Amino acid sequence: MKVTQEKLPASQIGLEIEITPESTQQTYEQVIRNLAKTVNIPGFRKGKVPRQILLQQLGNARIKATALEELIQNGIEKAVEQESIEAIGQPRLRSSFDDLINNYEPGKPLVFTAAVDVKPEVNIAQYTGLEAKAEEIKHDSNRVDEVLEKERQQMATLIPVEGRAAQIGDVAVVDFRGVIAKAEDADPEAEPEPIPGGEASDFQVELEEDKFIPGFVSGMMGMNPGETREVSAQFPDPYVNEELAGKPAIFTITLKELKEKELPELDDDFAQEVSDFDTLEALRASLDERYQKEAEDKTKANKQEALVTELVKHVEVDLPATMIDQEIDTMLTQTAIKLSQQGLDVRKLFTEDIIPQLRERSRDEAIERLKRSVALQEVSKRESISLTPAEIEARVTELLEQYADEEIDEDRLRSVVENEMLTEKIMDWLLEHSTVELVPEGSLSNEEEATETTEPETEAETPESTTESGV
Template sequence: MKVTQEKLPASQIGLEIEITSEITTQKYEQVLRNLTKTVNIPGFRKGKVPRQILIQRIGTTRVKATALEEIIQEGIEQAIKQEAITALGQPQLRSSFDDLINSYEPGKPLTFAVAVDVIPEIKLNQYTGLEAKAEEIKYDPTQVDTVIEAQREKLGTLVPVEGRATEIGDMAVIDFKGVIAKTEGDDPDSEPKPIPGGEGTDFQVELQEDKFIPGFVLGIVGMNPGETKEVSAQFPDPYGNEELSGKAALFTITLKEIKVKELPELDDDFAQEVSDFETLEELRASLTQRYEKEAADKTRNNQQEALLTELLNHVEIDLPTTLIDQEVDAMLSQTAMKLSEQGIDVKKLFTQEIIPQLRDRSKPEAIERLKRTLSLQEIGKRESIEVAAAEVEARVTELLTEYADQDLDEKRLRGVVQEELLTTKIVDWLLERSSVELVAEGSLTPPEEPDSEAEAAEAVAEVVQEEETSNPE
């Protein structure tokens, strides 16, 4: 078999495959023999249909097409093996199948062209001496106080207060009933329209300005137990209930009791109740260590991200479609799994109409992820960076112990651990040979960045909404 190779864009190899005249004859005759055994033609027994009658009944085109399918499939397999090509995905026929049928003649050579995706060539123009900037996340000591105060709030108890009016921060026990306030165009003799769900008895409301609709809480502040008053409030626009959106409301409120939250003392007893530590000092030390490590980890992650982003500016990779499609599939599967864990019916979201849009949205991220992975793998090979088997086994044992109650695939886990440890080693190697300047937090990116899973879930929701808007029922 004669095979001619040609380098194509997108990491493809073009193959021109010439099939010998012996094969074209052999396959044509083989197809005819098989059809003779299987085709039913009135007046003839199976296997006894004359050759010319068989061809007249089923047509030369069908015979050629069937023979061609086998010729092409076997020809591609033999060519890839002969040329020692590591193919990715399914080869693509570049020749027109209809043209091949017209040109195919048993007993004469047949030439056709295919394209095969192959592992891309990674061109690293530079990967040491890189310069980048990353945000430094500094430990905030107030985090410890915030966590401790939150725990105190959880353990707080409500106690009645007498002899004063309500204040911001109190817990008020009220009876209330609300109606939609009348406007100039309303009939003055008509009864006010009750607010759906706008009444309650012995209702506890925390007197904070951001609670409930504007005006409601401030109207309660200053009331004394036993007092009844009318409070004006305003539903925001927009509001969850569209019928109430932007409407003025009038609430009749009776204050029945005032309570305040008493918090536990910050002492060793408190520490023992909210943690496994014996003293408050130990609890604070543990929280401090935790948040210092968290800040350091975030800073290091920012350094790694900045370095890898800069690395891609010095890398050239012509990615094949097969790899991109595989990465997009993996991303969508991860998103679907995450949504399913949240109790969302994935089948209703990932419809045949929406999936193509999601794939298009995912491609840019898939391409970047692939370029990062392939670049790091290439650097690891060039610099002979490896992970010792003992390191892998130690980490696998640690994870199996930590998740002993789960049925983990040990072989798959070992592969994941091997990849993660190797990636970490390669990135550390790059960081040692590059310069990543630390700058103030928030100077390069917005303070809060949603994680990739949240972005993916949000993208699904956006696509679904767009689809529903463009195709209303």
């Protein structure tokens, strides 16, 4: 079999394959024999149909098409093996199948063309001495106080209030009913429109401004138990219920009970109640250490992200369709799993009509993810960065012990661990051989926003080039 290779775009190899006359004849004859054994033709037993009758009944085009399918499939498989091509995905026939049927003559050479995807060649112009900026996340010591105060609030005891009116910080038990406020030009005789779900009895609400829609809590200030009052409020925009977003409302509120929080003392007893520590000082130190570590991890993640973003700018790679499709598949599968874990019916969200749109919307992100992945793999290859089996096994064993009560696929776990550890090792190498300037938190995002708002419009923009992208 003669095979001629040709380099094609998108990391494809084109193959011109010439099947020998002997093979085209043998395959054709074998197809006829197989059909004679399986086809039912009235008046003849299976396997006893005369050749000429079989050809008349089935038609030469059908037999040739069946033979061609086998010749093409076997031809491509043998060509890939003969040329030692590391193909990925399914090969594609480039020749017209109809033309092949018309030109195919058993006993004569058959020439057709196909294409196979292969791993892309990665060209990195630079991967050392990179320069990037990343936001530094600093631990705010006030966070420990905020966390402890939140715990105190959750452990508070509610004490009935007597002899005073409602104030911020109280907990109120109310009955309420809400309606949409009438427009100025509305019919004064018309009944106000009730708010869907805007009615409740014995509803407990913390009198904090952020606990309800704007105006509701502030309108209750000064109320006394047993009092009923009409309070004006307004739904924020945006709002979960889009039909209510931005609309003014009137709530009729009856205050039934008023309570205040009695907070526990912030002492060693409190620490023992909310944690495994014996003293408040130890609890504070543990929280401080945890949040300090969290800030350092976020800073490192920012540095890694900035560095990979810079690295990709120096990468040239012609990604094959197979890799892009596989990455899109992975992304959609991950999304489906997350939605399913949230209790959503994935089958209703991923319909036959919507999946093609989702795939198209995911394409750019899939390409970006692949560029990052192949760039890191290329750095690993060039610098011989690898893991030892002992390193992988140690981490796998640690995780298995940590999650001993759960069913875990060890092979899957090992694969994930190896990928994560190798990526971390590559990133550490890049950080050692590059410069990442740390800047205050929020400064880079502010720069991006400023750039977007001051970017001039160009005359070259067209309605087609500025269409909204999907989410």
